[in-house]
Amino acid sequence: MDEQDYLDFLMEVFEAIADSNGDSKKVVYQLLQANLDKLDNNFAQFLQTWATAKFSEVTTEEAKSIANTIWDFSYYLHEFPLGKKANNMEIRIAGYEAVLKVFTRESHQENWAAIQNNLGNAYLYRIRGDIAQNIEDAIAAYHLALEVRTKQDFPINWAMTQNNLAIAYSDRIRGDIAQNLEDAIAAYHLALEVRTKQDFPINWATTQNNLATAYLYRIRGDIAQNIEDAIAADHLALEVYTKQDFPMDWAMTQNNLALAYSKRIRGDIAQNIEDAIAAYLLALEVRTKQDFPMDWAMTQNNLAIAYRNRIRGDIAQNIEDAIAAYHLALEVYTKQDFPINWAMTQYNLAIAYSDRISSNGVQNLENIIKTYQSENLELAIAAYQNASEIYTREAFPEDWAEIQHNISKP
Known part of the structure; x- marks a missing residue:
């Protein structure tokens, strides 16, 4: 792909946005779909280089018009479902950074702050580069946006950026983890x-759901109270996130609520586990394998853990239900596509097989021991060995050691 190809494509984008009559997103998506081969990392570099040069050649008003078009294009890429997500994100970042050369804080502070917020979103979900640094860049951009987006002058935008900042602090890798979560909780409360x-x-419901997650993993404070706060926030979110109106958000919150229970x-304790199982099953009414395979697999794995820990009901059946749910999760969590999730589920499955009690006509202790040794122990060892293919001594020494210990148990 040469520069002329990129330039021709960019001009098509400009024309599509200019001639769209208010429906530019749909028009641009159609154009992007027809030019997926041009949405690569080289185009990101081309866009930034071309825009920088162009801004210096045209009048101020023309530069603003070009910058607005690049801004729209970069924003549309956020939700564009096709192409390589990593490339799309790099193009977004390049576009926003180019636009900041025109919409400076001194000349257009509201636009500058909005772009800083969008740039923060792009860095937060960036795939390439160092993840920890990307999150730091996101936090820095959000803080810059908040220098203009004050609660007094721009309350709605201020709250949105506070919510975004809180998400970034929740995901932060650097710094003190406990303090990061405190900063996240504080920002969520400000947004509210x-x-x-x-x-x-x-x-409000979105921020309540996010706040619930932060409380669930909070390190400081009373752990029991933190979990109660998480449950309360999830229930508040569900007052708006109904299954009928917001099925995906409803299912996500049900899954989060189940984790908290x-x-x-x-x-x-027994009732808490029952409440968790009930919420997971509700989530699976929306999170189907066909429509949301990753979410479905995650909830199946979580449900299996709940069944394994279940106190009420028949113990043998609970373990069978756990094993069945782990196997369902593994239909999506393949070794090739999701090696870490596959290894985690294999490990959990091994524990379930180790705990298994056969209820298929086994009547006495001798037969129980024989069945356990000949079937379930072999299945457990096989699952542990599967997990150890990913949980290697070099990459995950603690997990590897625990697996070796479990395999060596008599």
Whole structure:
């Protein structure tokens, strides 16, 4: 692909946005779909180089017009489902960084702040580069945006950026993990000062759901209370996230609520596990294998853990249900496509096989021992060995050691 090909494509994009009559997103998506071969990393570099040179050649008004078009194009790439996501993200970043040469803080502070917020989003979900540094870049961009997007002057945008900043702190790798979560929780609470249920119900529910996750993994404070706060926030989110109106968000929150019930310290432990199982099963009403295979597999894995820990019901059946759910998860979590998830599920499956009690006509202790040794122990060892293909001594020394210990048990 040479520069002329990229330039011709870029001019087509400009024309599509200019002639779209208010429906530019649909028009641009059709154009992008027909030119997926041009959405590569080289185009990201070309876009930034071309824009920088072009801005110096044209009038101020022309530069603003070009910058606005690049801004629209970069924004549309955020939700474009085709092509390589990593390439699309690099093009977005290149576009936003180019536009900042025109929309400076001094000349267009509102636009500058909006682009900083968008740039933060792009860095937060960037695939290439160092993940830890990408998150740092996202946090820096959000903080820059908040220098202009104050609660007093731009309350809605301020709240949106606070929510985004909180997500970045939740994902942060560098710094003190406990403090990062505190910063995330603080930013979510700030966002909720504007994002009220009455005025912005969907945004309110989104932030409540995010806050619940932060509380669930909070390190500081009373652990039991943190989990209660997580459960409370999930229930608040579900007041807006109904199955009928927001099925995907409803299912996600049900899965998160189930995780919180699984970890719950207060209340009746047996009932907490029942509540977790019920919420996982609700999530699976929407998270089907056909429509959402990754989410389906994750929830199946979580459900299996809940069945394995279940107190009520028949113990043998609970373990059978756990094994069945692990096997379902492995239909998506293949070694080739998701090696870490595959290894994790194999490891969990091995534990379930180790705990298995056969209820298929085994009547006495001798037969139980024989069945356990001849079938379930072999299945457990096989699953442990599968997991150890990914959990190697070099990459995951602690997991490897635990697997070796479990395999060596008599």
